Amino acid sequence: MIIGVLGSGSMGSGIAQVAASAGHEVRLYDNNPDALIRSRDKLLKILNRQVEKGRMDDATAKAIFGRIYFVDNTFAYSDCGLVIEAIVENLKIKKAVFEQLEDIVSKDCILASNTSSLSIASIAAACDNPSRVIGIHFFNPAPLMKLVEIIPAIQTSAEVLDRATKLVNTWGKLTVQTKDTPGFIVNRVARPFYGEALRILEEGLADVATIDWAMTQIAGFRMGPFTLMDYIGNDINYTVTETVFKAFYYDPRYRPAFTQKRLSEAGYLGRKTGRGYYDYTEGAEKPAPVENQQLGEDIAWRIVVMLINEAADALFWNVASREDIDLAMTKGVNYPKGLLQWADEKGIEHCVATMDRLHHEYLEDRYRCSPLLRKMARDKKTFYPKGEKEEVGNTNTSQA
Numbered sequence: 001m002i003i004g005v006l007g008s009g010s011m012g013s014g015i016a017q018v019a020a021s022a023g024h025e026v027r028l029y030d031n032n033p034d035a036l037i038r039s040r041d042k043l044l045k046i047l048n049r050q051v052e053k054g055r056m057d058d059a060t061a062k063a064i065f066g067r068i069y070f071v072d073n074t075f076a077y078s079d080c081g082l083v084i085e086a087i088v089e090n091l092k093i094k095k096a097v098f099e100q101l102e103d104i105v106s107k108d109c110i111l112a113s114n115t116s117s118l119s120i121a122s123i124a125a126a127c128d129n130p131s132r133v134i135g136i137h138f139f140n141p142a143p144l145m146k147l148v149e150i151i152p153a154i155q156t157s158a159e160v161l162d163r164a165t166k167l168v169n170t171w172g173k174l175t176v177q178t179k180d181t182p183g184f185i186v187n188r189v190a191r192p193f194y195g196e197a198l199r200i201l202e203e204g205l206a207d208v209a210t211i212d213w214a215m216t217q218i219a220g221f222r223m224g225p226f227t228l229m230d231y232i233g234n235d236i237n238y239t240v241t242e243t244v245f246k247a248f249y250y251d252p253r254y255r256p257a258f259t260q261k262r263l264s265e266a267g268y269l270g271r272k273t274g275r276g277y278y279d280y281t282e283g284a285e286k287p288a289p290v291e292n293q294q295l296g297e298d299i300a301w302r303i304v305v306m307l308i309n310e311a312a313d314a315l316f317w318n319v320a321s322r323e324d325i326d327l328a329m330t331k332g333v334n335y336p337k338g339l340l341q342w343a344d345e346k347g348i349e350h351c352v353a354t355m356d357r358l359h360h361e362y363l364e365d366r367y368r369c370s371p372l373l374r375k376m377a378r379d380k381k382t383f384y385p386k387g388e389k390e391e392v393g394n395t396n397t398s399q400a
């Protein structure tokens with residue numbers, strides 16, 4: 001099958017590499033010819049580096065590169081079986097592009113969007129045949145990140161969902177299926193990792209280095225929240241939070257932090273500008289954490305319980321299955337453990353008690369306990385009962 005990729009930025013280039021590595025002929029188009037040249041150079045460099053490092057032989061690299069056609073118009077998509085759009089994150093532009101695409105592609109061609117935050121239903125609505133439209137959400141960098149979220153819109157046909165999922169699975173990816181809701185799984189469930197860390201900082205309970213120390217050394221995450229925000233870029237991370245916050249009708253659970261907004265406004269974007277929460281200029285001293293075990297445990301548990309609550313709530317609202325929520329967080333963002341499994345280990349009653357304590361303390365809706373956790377505590381249930389797996393909560397969506 002020939003794969004079309006629209007947009008040759010970070011994601012489009014990566015997706016083209018993935019599809020070409022899986023043996024597909026790829027047609028890559030960008031309306032900015034310079035972006036297409038940059039993508040061509042970047043892909044060549046990446047593949048050459050793979051050869052230099054002995055990870056790939058020269059013939060394979062050449063074959064992959066040879067399968068990617070950098071095309072100068074979208075008519076090249078006429079014989080594609082799937083076109084994945086990875087252009088600018090703007091609904092109006094995406095809708096216009098999908099409407100045009102439909103006039104070019106064959107009637108069986110699947111049209112997919114790699115959008116991180118827009119509704120697939122609204123993109124699909126731009127097409128005469130919305131049942132062929134689906135979300136296929138890769139993570140950055142696409143060739144390295146194993147997880148792909150598959151998002152059927154309410155209009156998407158079961159056949160398109162099945163074909164798209166099976167195809168992406170053959171690309172060496174792990175697919176999870178998620179409802180067409182803001183942030184899908186990962187960008188929704190991960191919000192407290194940043195938000196609660198920022199809240200702890202703003203309250204003055206601990207500094208950046210101590211919170212990062214607690215989350216890496218005690219909770220076992222690969223990177224602390226502030227190190228990660230600096231890595232992602234405070235502008236990007238802030239925008240995702242704000243988008244999710246707005247999309248959830250200003251639910252206080254997702255409210256962005258002034259600290260991050262100010263950092264972003266000041267141009268302290270993180271590694272890419274040499275300064276974020278940390279100073280990355282040469283010779284800058286790294287602040288030392290306060291290695292107080294009790295403080296560290298309190299910080300780690302407060303952030304982890306908020307993540308657990310978010311994961312449980314995603315299950316409560318049937319955003320995805322129990323397995324897919326845990327898989328998404330371990331494979332998509334390298335969490336040390338699935339959050340629902342973590343809840344079982346810590347004890348559901350303990351999770352509920354912590355959420356209630358925070359809620360009682362602050363009297364903010366932000367700390368409301370998920371009804372699913374509360375019900376499970378009352379019924380003395382766990383997400384993964386020992387021995388035979390018992391289904392709790394959502395049972396009607398699963399990995400296709």
Ligand SMILES: NC(=O)c1ccc[n+]([C@@H]2O[C@H](COP(=O)([O-])OP(=O)(O)OC[C@H]3O[C@@H](n4cnc5c(N)ncnc54)[C@H](O)[C@@H]3O)[C@@H](O)[C@H]2O)c1
Binds near residue numbers: 009116
């Ligand atoms: N960057 C990430 O971490 C990430 C992760 C997952 C999903 N996404 C999503 O993927 C999409 C692309 O993101 P990105 O980071 O690759 O952006 P990017 O800015 O790196 O690349 C976008 C490319 O699209 C091109 N473009 C814009 N309008 C176009 C049009 N009408 N026709 C053809 N090309 C057009 C631009 O010239 C640019 O080269 C967005 O929807 C984004 O939300 C991004």
